[in-house]
Amino acid sequence: MSEKHFKxxxxxxxxxxxxxxxxTLEKINTIISHYPEGxxxxxxxxxxxxxxxxxxxxxxxxxMEYVASLLSITPIEVFEVAxxxxxxxxxxxxxxxxxxxxTGPCAICGxxxxxxxxxxxxxxxxxxxxxxxxxxxxxVECLGACGSAPVxxxxxxxxxxxxxxxxxxxxxxxxxxxxxxxxxxxxxxxxLS
Amino acid sequence: MERKIVLEHIDVEGIQHLDxxxxxxxxxxxxxxxxxxxxxxVVTEVxxxxxxxxxxxxxxxxxxxSFIDKKSGNPRYLICNADESxxxxxxDRYLMQHIPHRLIEGMICAAYALGANKAYIYVRGxxxxxxxxxxxxxxxxxxxGLLGKNILGSGFDxxxxxxxxxxxxxxxxxxxxxxxxxxxxxxxxxxxxxxAIKGLYQCPTVVNNVETLANIGWIVNNGGExxxxxxxxxSTGTKxxxxxxxxxxxxxxxxxxxxxxxxFIYSDAYCGGIKGGKELKAVVPGxxxxxxxxxxxxxxxxxxxxxxxxxxxxxxxGFISGSMLGSGGFIVFDEDACIVRNTYNFxxxxxxESCGQCSxxxxxxxxxxxxxxxxxxxQGKTKDIDLLxxxxxxxxxxxxxxxxxxxxxxxAAAIRHFRHEFEFHVNHPELIKNIKHGNLEKLDVKN
Ligand SMILES: Cc1cc2nc3c(=O)[nH]c(=O)nc-3n(C[C@H](O)[C@H](O)[C@H](O)COP(=O)(O)O)c2cc1C
Ligand code: SF4
Ligand code: FES
Numbered sequence: 001m002s003e004k005h006f007k008x009x010x011x012x013x014x015x016x017x018x019x020x021x022x023x024t025l026e027k028i029n030t031i032i033s034h035y036p037e038g039x040x041x042x043x044x045x046x047x048x049x050x051x052x053x054x055x056x057x058x059x060x061x062x063x064m065e066y067v068a069s070l071l072s073i074t075p076i077e078v079f080e081v082a083x084x085x086x087x088x089x090x091x092x093x094x095x096x097x098x099x100x101x102x103t104g105p106c107a108i109c110g111x112x113x114x115x116x117x118x119x120x121x122x123x124x125x126x127x128x129x130x131x132x133x134x135x136x137x138x139x140v141e142c143l144g145a146c147g148s149a150p151v152x153x154x155x156x157x158x159x160x161x162x163x164x165x166x167x168x169x170x171x172x173x174x175x176x177x178x179x180x181x182x183x184x185x186x187x188x189x190x191x192l193s
Numbered sequence: 194m195e196r197k198i199v200l201e202h203i204d205v206e207g208i209q210h211l212d213x214x215x216x217x218x219x220x221x222x223x224x225x226x227x228x229x230x231x232x233x234x235v236v237t238e239v240x241x242x243x244x245x246x247x248x249x250x251x252x253x254x255x256x257x258x259s260f261i262d263k264k265s266g267n268p269r270y271l272i273c274n275a276d277e278s279x280x281x282x283x284x285d286r287y288l289m290q291h292i293p294h295r296l297i298e299g300m301i302c303a304a305y306a307l308g309a310n311k312a313y314i315y316v317r318g319x320x321x322x323x324x325x326x327x328x329x330x331x332x333x334x335x336x337x338g339l340l341g342k343n344i345l346g347s348g349f350d351x352x353x354x355x356x357x358x359x360x361x362x363x364x365x366x367x368x369x370x371x372x373x374x375x376x377x378x379x380x381x382x383x384x385x386x387x388x389a390i391k392g393l394y395q396c397p398t399v400v401n402n403v404e405t406l407a408n409i410g411w412i413v414n415n416g417g418e419x420x421x422x423x424x425x426x427x428s429t430g431t432k433x434x435x436x437x438x439x440x441x442x443x444x445x446x447x448x449x450x451x452x453x454x455x456x457f458i459y460s461d462a463y464c465g466g467i468k469g470g471k472e473l474k475a476v477v478p479g480x481x482x483x484x485x486x487x488x489x490x491x492x493x494x495x496x497x498x499x500x501x502x503x504x505x506x507x508x509x510x511g512f513i514s515g516s517m518l519g520s521g522g523f524i525v526f527d528e529d530a531c532i533v534r535n536t537y538n539f540x541x542x543x544x545x546e547s548c549g550q551c552s553x554x555x556x557x558x559x560x561x562x563x564x565x566x567x568x569x570x571x572q573g574k575t576k577d578i579d580l581l582x583x584x585x586x587x588x589x590x591x592x593x594x595x596x597x598x599x600x601x602x603x604x605a606a607a608i609r610h611f612r613h614e615f616e617f618h619v620n621h622p623e624l625i626k627n628i629k630h631g632n633l634e635k636l637d638v639k640n
Contacts, residue, residue: 034354036268036311039394041376045359049318077376084378084548085359087318103280104481104538105437108530110631141362141542142280142481143319146437146522147444150631156321 105146235306241417243429248402281522299409381594425451428503439527441465479519482599484606543600571622
């Protein structure tokens with residue numbers, strides 16, 4: 001087999017040194033301690049979440065090999081998992097990843113209009129990233145919030161009962177580079193509103 | 194019929210915090226269970242209660258617990274299934290967000306009954322806010338000696354941790370969930386062996402839904418017999434119903450099982466009728482996997498008896514004229530909703546979420562999606578409708594896990610009850626182009 005058969009994006013290695021900060025490593029060791037002796041692989045998904053969040057918003061081979069070494073497992077075990085779950089991105093994404101729910105309950109409440117409007121406003125198609133690297137647009141399946149349809153998620157924040165005016169406001173807010181509040185920093189009232 | 198068990202005190206300010214929760218009777222069940230009951234007595238109460246799994250299948254919880262292998266001497270595990278990804282279902286998120294201690298209290302009682310010293314809550318990765326709330330609540334419980342070593346001086350130890358998924362509907366299936374918790378792809382396992390014998394790390398494991406576990410505290414406090422008095426027949430207790438779609442009041446409602454479907458849809462205490470004064474067309478009563486029923490069959494059975502919100506009544510008539518209570522994801526479609534478009538949408542969902550292990554599911558869901566796409570876009574032929582029925586029947590029952598069935602039931606039922614809409618699509622490709630799917634209010638703002 002020729003070399004080119006292996007040139008899937010995933011296998012491009014940048015050979016950049018990656019490492020977590022000592023604080024993050026401490027957090028990771030706590031997570032590993034939640035599982036029985038010898039079952040440290042269980043911590044893989046939680047650690048990949050942290051890696052993605054702290055290392056630029058997506059995963060590459062260098063990061064995945066590093067995570068494998070932390071857990072004393074083989075890199076292929078990490079690739080297998082990273083390619084299976086939809087929350088892990090294997091290609092670079094924008095600063096804000098807008099994920100619009102396009103499943104039935106949202107669709108019958110106008111989810112398709114929301115998606116079309118976002119495509120128009122951002123001048124990109126689903127799956128693409130704006131040229132300034134600010135926004136990626138994705139279609140995702142049911143986010144478990146169908147009672148507030150139509151729904152979308154930007155990074156980790158939910159936006160519910162959407163209409164086109166709300167989209168305008170949200171985009172303007174994000175463009176003004178206002179940082180999203182992390183869920184753990186919100187009061188529970190803010191989260192529910 | 195107003196009866197609150199899992200959502201009791203939900204409106205109390207600050208109820209998500211331990212001190213407020215305890216002021217309202219929280220964690221009393223723990224004292225009772227740990228100090229005056231043996232583990233087997235707890236199991237017996239849950240059996241007497243007739244509690245059935247609220248995750249979808251409705252399997253009797255006490256019976257599931259009694260299957261757990263206590264002889265092997267291996268450590269036992271309790272896992273709470275908070276993967277909640279079935280389209281139309283959002284009750285567990287609501288419960289965990291507003292009253293997380295209800296779940297934790299139930300889990301401690303359940304772990305005691307099972308003799309499990311380690312428990313996990315597997316939460317879908319998208320629920321980041323919920324994970325934060327749960328972690329705070331767990332920390333409070335540890336600090337108060339309700340978790341950890343020697344709980345309330347009883348000698349019983351329990352460690353409880355939240356584990357995050359990463360976006361995969363299939364991880365709601367209990368053996369896929371276990372694989373995922375072990376740090377692998379969410380590929381369901383062949384059963385048997387069942388998790389009660391060989392589950393997490395090949396040790397005896399019970400997987401229960403959030404709502405199921407949230408009932409346990411009440412049952413311990415009040416006894417299984419009292420619980421069994423609530424509800425109707427073998428559908429005991431209450432059920433959380435998450436109502437969505439074209440209704441006036443979408444949201445999560447706790448109903449006493451046995452409430453008439455008509456009342457649930459039209460009463461102001463629940464859905465509040467169809468949005469915009471439109472007519473009801475159809476309902477998917479138990480999450481996207483269960484058969485869709487047209488108005489006539491959701492309100493009354495084929496015999497003309499009022500349909501009730503219960504396991505038995507909703508499934509009366511089998512799949513010919515009935516459906517299922519499932520997870521309680523109640524999706525309502527108004528007269529303008531396009532059933533073909535929605536069936537295509539659900540098919541795309543199942544194709545996307547198939548783990549790909551079994552060919553009938555992997556290939557079949559892909560075929561159904563593309564045939565439905567063809568029909569929805571005006572390129573279908575009459576024989577495509579029968580082709581769909583045939584594909585669905587070939588997936589059903591021929592796969593490792595029930596996702597295959599879950600993918601075929603909605604297609605088969607939509608064609609059974611709404612064949613005319615499929616035929617209309619095939620026969621009038623030029624007319625269907627103008628059907629708008631979904632109504633967004635204030636659509637005109639940009640004009
Ligand atoms: C494809 C598939 C998805 C499922 N998703 C969920 C889910 O999100 N939440 C859940 O509690 N059960 C889900 N289940 C059911 C679980 O396999 C299992 O039966 C349930 O967690 C058992 O808990 P219970 O007896 O308390 O209902 C799913 C099953 C299948 C086949
Ligand atoms: S039925 Fe589908 S989801 Fe289930 S194991 Fe088979 S391929 Fe995977
Ligand atoms: S369908 Fe969009 S959140 Fe469930």
